[in-house]
Amino acid sequence: MPNTLYDKIWNDHLVDLQDDGTALLFVDRHLVHEVTSPQAFEGLRNSNRKVRHPNLTLAVADHNVPTTDRSKGISDKESKIQVETLEANCKEFGIKLFGMNDKRQGIVHVTGPEQGFTQPGTVIVCGDSHTATHGAFGSLAFGIGTSEVEHVLATQTLVQKKAKNFRVNVNGKLPLGVTSKDVILQIIGKIGTAGGTGCVIEYAGDLIRSLSVEQRMTICNMTIEGGARAGLIAPDEKIFKYLKDRPMSPKDKDWDKAMEYWKSLKTDEGAKFDKEIDLQAEEILPMITWGTSPQDVITIDEKVPNPQNEKDEDRKNSLERSLNYMGLKPNMAAKDIKIDKVFIGSCTNGRIEDLREAAKILKDKKIAAHVHAMVVPGSGLVKEQAEQEGLDKIFVNSGFEWREPGCSMCLAMNADKLKPQERCASTSNRNFEGRQGRGGRTHLVSPGMAAAAAISGNLDDVRKYQN
Amino acid sequence: MQKFNTLKSIPAYLPIVNIDTDMIIPKQFLKTIKRTGLGKNLFFEMRYDDQGKEIGDFILNQNPFNNSKILIAGKNFGCGSSREHAPWALLDFGITCVISSSFADIFYSNCFKNGILPIVLEEEKIKELSEYANRKEEISVDLNENKIVYGNNEIKFDVDKFKKKCLLEGLDDIALSLKKSEKIENFEKDLKNQKPWIFND
Numbered sequence: 001m002p003n004t005l006y007d008k009i010w011n012d013h014l015v016d017l018q019d020d021g022t023a024l025l026f027v028d029r030h031l032v033h034e035v036t037s038p039q040a041f042e043g044l045r046n047s048n049r050k051v052r053h054p055n056l057t058l059a060v061a062d063h064n065v066p067t068t069d070r071s072k073g074i075s076d077k078e079s080k081i082q083v084e085t086l087e088a089n090c091k092e093f094g095i096k097l098f099g100m101n102d103k104r105q106g107i108v109h110v111t112g113p114e115q116g117f118t119q120p121g122t123v124i125v126c127g128d129s130h131t132a133t134h135g136a137f138g139s140l141a142f143g144i145g146t147s148e149v150e151h152v153l154a155t156q157t158l159v160q161k162k163a164k165n166f167r168v169n170v171n172g173k174l175p176l177g178v179t180s181k182d183v184i185l186q187i188i189g190k191i192g193t194a195g196g197t198g199c200v201i202e203y204a205g206d207l208i209r210s211l212s213v214e215q216r217m218t219i220c221n222m223t224i225e226g227g228a229r230a231g232l233i234a235p236d237e238k239i240f241k242y243l244k245d246r247p248m249s250p251k252d253k254d255w256d257k258a259m260e261y262w263k264s265l266k267t268d269e270g271a272k273f274d275k276e277i278d279l280q281a282e283e284i285l286p287m288i289t290w291g292t293s294p295q296d297v298i299t300i301d302e303k304v305p306n307p308q309n310e311k312d313e314d315r316k317n318s319l320e321r322s323l324n325y326m327g328l329k330p331n332m333a334a335k336d337i338k339i340d341k342v343f344i345g346s347c348t349n350g351r352i353e354d355l356r357e358a359a360k361i362l363k364d365k366k367i368a369a370h371v372h373a374m375v376v377p378g379s380g381l382v383k384e385q386a387e388q389e390g391l392d393k394i395f396v397n398s399g400f401e402w403r404e405p406g407c408s409m410c411l412a413m414n415a416d417k418l419k420p421q422e423r424c425a426s427t428s429n430r431n432f433e434g435r436q437g438r439g440g441r442t443h444l445v446s447p448g449m450a451a452a453a454a455i456s457g458n459l460d461d462v463r464k465y466q467n
Numbered sequence: 468m469q470k471f472n473t474l475k476s477i478p479a480y481l482p483i484v485n486i487d488t489d490m491i492i493p494k495q496f497l498k499t500i501k502r503t504g505l506g507k508n509l510f511f512e513m514r515y516d517d518q519g520k521e522i523g524d525f526i527l528n529q530n531p532f533n534n535s536k537i538l539i540a541g542k543n544f545g546c547g548s549s550r551e552h553a554p555w556a557l558l559d560f561g562i563t564c565v566i567s568s569s570f571a572d573i574f575y576s577n578c579f580k581n582g583i584l585p586i587v588l589e590e591e592k593i594k595e596l597s598e599y600a601n602r603k604e605e606i607s608v609d610l611n612e613n614k615i616v617y618g619n620n621e622i623k624f625d626v627d628k629f630k631k632k633c634l635l636e637g638l639d640d641i642a643l644s645l646k647k648s649e650k651i652e653n654f655e656k657d658l659k660n661q662k663p664w665i666f667n668d
Contacts, residue, residue, distance in 0.1 A: 015647065015650050015651055015654045016647050016650050018629065020627070020628050020629055022627075022629045024644060024647060024650070024651075026651075026654055026655075026658070028665050035497050035498075035550075036549065036550065036551065038500035038501075039500065039501065039502050039551075042500070042501075047639075047641070049641070053666075055666070056665075056666070063497075064498065076498075078498035078499070079498055081498075081500065082498050082500060085500050119664075122665070127549055127551075128548070128549055129547065129548045129549040129573060131549075143548075143549035143573055144549060144573070144576075145549055145550075145551035145554075145573060145576065145577035145580060146502075146551040147551060147577065147580035147581070147640075148576070148577075148580070150641065151640065151641050151644065154641050154644075154645070155641060155644045155645060155651065156651065156655075157644055157651060159629075159640055159644065161627070193485055193543060193546055194485075194542065194543040194546070194569055194571070197543070197569060197570075197571065197572055198572060227543070227546065227571060227572070229572050229573065250664035254663055254664035255664075257662075257663065257664065258662070258664045261662065293485050314482075314484055314541065314542075317482075318483075318484050318485070321483070411489075411494050411548075412494060413494045413495070413497060413498070420517070430487075430489070430547060430548075432487045432489040432490065432547060433487075433489065433490060433512065434489055434490070434493055434512050435489050438493070438512055438517075
């Protein structure tokens with residue numbers, strides 16, 4: 001029977017299958033960070049359990065770390081305890097950790113691929129919903145809760161039920177100024193935030209294949225915003241080339257053997273999908289979110305919706321609530337939305353190509369006087385690379401702040417946050433109420449669109465600044 | 468884990484769709500290294516004003532809903548992050564059953580690890596049950612029988628057999644998986660032969 005890529009990875013990891021369909025799945029790679037792991041390690045200690053395979057786990061502190069000068073450590077007492085707890089737990093259980101002053105430190109989903117820890121055909125988990133990012137390498141990668149983190153640490157397995165197969169095909173070529181961020185926002189707008197619930201999404205089509213490795217990561221990253229726990233893309237030469245000679249990639253004979261397996265990782269002709277949708281790349285335009293759910297998307301040329309046009313009562317109430325929270329009026333043009341802040345970074349758009357894309361727009365330009373803008377590279381290595389290319393100077397000269405790596409204002413757990421009613425053009429992944437700070441208002445955009453917004457002082461069309 | 472068997476309570480009704488985990492428990496409370504003590508911060512931004520005073524309009528601030536053990540909410544409950552702090556906060560507040568027409572996957576799975584029963588019902592049934600919240604009348608949930616009893620009516624609900632057993636018996640699923648150690652070891656042995664690079668990092 002023809003199988004999907006998801007079916008194949010699933011079958012290759014079955015340790016046990018119960019009659020009711022509950023499976024015990026082997027986990028090849030486990031990423032750990034400071035926020036969702038302390039209670040898991042505590043649980044291990046309380047029940048006198050060990051970590052089964054410490055070398056299949058990699059830890060890095062990212063959510064809480066300061067993005068300003070780190071020489072004096074973390075000033076927030078609770079954040080400091082959490083980061084120190086991670087360090088102590090990794091030491092006690094023998095887990096490799098990239099500390100706050102290690103240049104390999106970064107957001108888990110940037111660090112994993114960068115180190116070659118992320119590999120095709122593996123099952124990768126992390127106590128973070130954006131683990132889907134790693135699916136770009138053709139791995140089955142998904143977020144788990146803390147109890148499951150503890151389960152993986154203790155057993156190197158997870159209890160799971162098989163999800164449905166959902167394929168999203170994107171064909172054609174993207175217009176100038178349109179990026180993979182716009183593609184995924186468009187997909188979420190189309191399927192809704194619960195559209196992928198219970199499914200694993202495979203992204204396919206010639207547009208997807210034409211994307212770079214990092215652009216693919218942006219798409220897979222936001223899969224969870226469409227409700228699917230995992231999103232993946234069949235690995236190809238681009239992926240293999242990316243992984244070659246990374247510190248944790250297979251070496252020598254193992255590399256050849258791995259390549260043989262990796263090349264087999266694709267959906268068979270005629271495999272059955274429970275759900276399938278098609279998008280044409282030419283029809284995708286630069287997108288923004290106007291509301292408080294990632295499905296609230298419009299193009300930069302459009303207007304904010306009017307609840308009066310909604311027949312469904314729940315939908316109408318929800319639109320009204322969002323508009324009210326966002327401080328927007330119905331039918332307002334996207335380009336008339338004035339912004340206060342710009343955030344470029346996160347596991348969605350904090351990699352080198354994202355920074356290049358924004359820097360290209362900002363070169364020789366100044367950001368609007370009323371805008372406060374910052375760039376937070378996804379890892380110390382991204383930061384170093386950007387500095388070698390002189391991108392930091394472009395950002396700083398235009399008026400951006402150039403920060404240390406971490407999750408930062410994507411979820412505002414550290415000091416980087418919006419004040420009530422402040423409005424931000426952000427390259428992150430969630431525009432939920434309060435996500436970037438209590439009362440803060442988030443518009444999700446691509447890095448180029450964030451740069452354009454910074455220059456104009458309002459949401460604007462990146463194509464205007466394209467050379 | 469605390470067992471879940473039967474539950475009787477006046478339900479609280481929160482008619483908002485897409486209640487995300489940031490709403491359930493905002494990030495400033497994720498800095499804890501414990502599982503307990505989050506109940507006072509459940510729905511923090513809807514529950515307290517800028518001065519930290521309770522907002523009277525919010526349902527869980529009102530008597531008798533401040534003692535509700537059952538929460539009825541709009542569709543796609545628990546979307547967003549994987550933070551288990553969300554079910555921990557509900558549990559610490561005293562809510563051990565959430566009823567909605569749909570749940571986000573990770574949140575749904577996290578509930579079962581903490582003795583919380585998430586129940587999926589059709590929108591129409593949700594509306595019916597919400598009337599009991601409006602009238603401040605008790606409803607009861609019976610996991611053994613897979614049913615909710617309200618007034619003279621009852622509704623059946625579906626729940627995965629394995630998950631049901633774990634909830635009813637308060638089972639530690641790590642211990643259950645460790646019983647399969649031999650199978651895990653065999654899998655690992657094969658893996659080392661077939662994909663040696665997996666362990667070679």
